[in-house]
Every structure is written in C-alpha cells, then in structure tokens.
Amino acid sequence: MSTLLLQATFDTLKMISLGTFFAFLCGAPIGVILYLTQEQGLLSKSLIYHSLSTFINTLRSIPFMILIIALFPLTRLIVGRSYGVNASIVALVIGAFPFVARLIESSFNSVDPLLIKASQTMGATPLQIILKVTFVESLPSIIQNIALTMITLVGYSAMAGAVGGGGLGDVAIRYGLHRYQTDVMILTIIILIAIVQIIQWIFNYLSHAMDHR
C-alpha cells in the first residue's frame, strides 16, 4: 500500500507542478494582454479586451468535472489517451490557464497607476513598463498567485482522479471509496493536507523574502 500511495503522491505532485507551469505559460501572456488592452490600459483596445475576457469567462464557467470529460478527444489528440497522469495535466492546464490570466491581470492592476503614469512621463514604452515596472512591482503578488494556482490544482487533480486521471484522488476513490478502505482514504487526505500546507509555506516565505515594501 505504501508504494501505491508513494506513486500516487508523486503523480499528484507531477500534475500540480507541470499543470501550474503550463497554465502560467498559456495564461500569463493572456493576462498581460488583458492588462494592456483594458479601458485606460497602456494599449487600450476594447474589442480585444472584451473578446478575450468573454472567452476566459466562458472557460471558467464550465464545471471542471464536465470540462475534463469534454476534453477527452483533445487529450487523446495531444497525449495519445484520455486517462492517466499526462492526460490529466492537459485538462488541468485548460482548466487553470483562464484562472491564471485573471490572476496576472489583477496582480498587475494592483500596481499603483500613478507609478505607471510617472514611468510613461519618463519615456518608458508599454513593453518597458510591463518588464521593468509592472512585473517587478507585482512579483510578490504573482508568487502568492502561483501558490493559489497550485492549491487549486490539488483539488482539480483529485477530480481528474475520479475519471481515471491518476494521483491521490484516483487512489482515494478506487481504494477508499469503492473498496471501503477507510485507512487509505484518511491517509490520502492527510497527504493532500500536507501538500497544501507545504506549498503555502514555501510560497509565503518566498513572497515575503522578495517583498521590500
């Protein structure tokens, strides 16, 4: 049983970390575009902002459980099959990147608009403002948001487990629920709590260490 749990823990960690990584890879640029094109933004473009925003809201309003199943054809296309850890990662990324886009948008929007104005007055281009002002100033908040995404993915990955996605959720359902092995159920929950706590600790520490306000 311990090898089973060990493997499942490893799978869950893999889903969370790779899922978060790719969700940021896809979501962060969209967040930046939302930030730039919003009303009063540096490159205000109402049509782009509203189309992207609607697209993201649409994805975010689909319950994750439904999304995973709806994505089966796509995951099969990308990783060759619709079950297992890699298939789950695809679903996690699609489920999480719209969330990440909003997080980046809000982190960036928390930077003092007068500082942005001042940078413009000093002659900074929108790209320079993004790289040298907005990103730098919102880094502690972005770090916090990475933790938020990872922890959300802990929950999502357990849901993916329910439809054969692998990881701790999978074990909890197959052994804990279907085979009435309460001890396995309790152990998976304890491991999940530990994962969430450790993620929060690490990223709180990083965020505070980096924050010079």
Place this chain on the structure above:
Amino acid sequence: MFKLENLSKSFTQDKATLTAVSNVSATIQKGEKVGIIGLSGAGKSTLLRLLSMQDKPDQGSIFIDDVDLLTLKGKDLHRMRKRLGFVFQGVHLLLQKKVKDNIAFPLTLDKYSNEDIHEKVNHVLNLVGLSDKINTYPNTLSGGQKQRVGIARALVTQPEVLLCDEPTSALDPLTTQSIIQCLNDVHKHTQVTLIVITHDMHVVEKLCDRVIVMHEGTFIEDGLVSEVFKNPSHPHTRLILSASEGL
C-alpha cells in the same frame, strides 16, 4: 531655452466646454528658477500634462531651443523628452528596487553601459546628499529622502529643464525646507532650469527668482518674485498672497 507659445487646452463634458489652459505663453531662459503658482482649478495640472506630453494641446507649441516638441515623433521625441526631467508630487518610486536602481530607471530605458549608469547614479546621489542610501530600499527612507531620490532620478539623464510638480506638498514644513535647499543646491551645481508648479507661495519665495501666477487658465502675472510679491498688479495675485499671509 524653454518656450511656451499660445498653449491652449479645453475639455468638453456634457456639452459644456471648460477651458483649462487658455493661450498661455512664456519664455524661460536656461538656468532660470521659475515658479508657476495658482490655486486649485487654475489649470496647473493641465499645463503640467501638456508640458510632460501626456496630453496634446488644442493649439500652441512647446519649444526647447528652437525645436517644437509637438512636431516630433518616435526617436526624435524620445531624445528631446530626455532633456526634460520630472519631479513628481508623490515621488512614485519602484518599491521593489533599491535606491540605485530607481535612480538608474530612466537610463535603463536606453542603452547605457553598466559603468556609465553606475557613474551617473553616484554623481546624482552625491548631488542630493544620499550617497549612503545607495543600496537601501525606498520603504526605509523618510518622505524627504524619497523626494531626494525622486530628484536624483530626474537629474540622472542630465536634463536641461527640471519640471517639479508640487514637489513638497506631501511633506511637513521642515522637510519642505530641506527639499527647497536640495533643489537650490542642485541648481547651483548643474545650472538646470527649474520650473516649479505649486500652490505654495513660500516654496516660490524660497526657491524661485521668477514667478508666473496662473488663474482661470491664463498667466495673469509674470515677473521677478521680489517685485510681484511686493507689488502684485492683479487682484487675484493679491488674494493668493493675502490668503497665504493669513496662514
């Protein structure tokens, strides 16, 4: 030489037109210390937005030497823009960056070598008397020290004109005095043209040689501080002066 020629700007809101800046002109010689004073609503902020090129005037020109800034685009505009330095009321520093990186910010927007940046940053930090704070973060500084960092940042590109927007109105009287002192020192060492936009006549009195009084979007008075404050010709100037005396 810095010259404003017939600058005007109005805003239309709900079919009502408000003229914020109306046909103002002034020629400011290199090295002058000019205060533009006016009460709230006089048009100071709009004027500043025009001078900092955040807003385009409806008509008029802004000249540096004989170049009209408003006809420039792209690289040429960027190059001329660097001849203006800005000191902001709220300072607006990068809180996640050290003092030296904040001061280097305007330089990092262009290609400068690291040694060059290092040298320029050290030079201006010396001018504002904050050499010992080079490696600290802004949140450890007092309000006055932050504004000195702001002044150093404005000076680092070696501008010909330093435009100061209410540089002391967020500061207590003692700190205000030290910032005025700082700007006077900076002027003595660099001969930079100082333009200070403020509502505080004490700042103008202590810092400037020449004062322009702004009222309802126009320049109603323009002359030496010593003469205008002693012998104001416009009733509104007298009003501002007597109001300040009463404080």
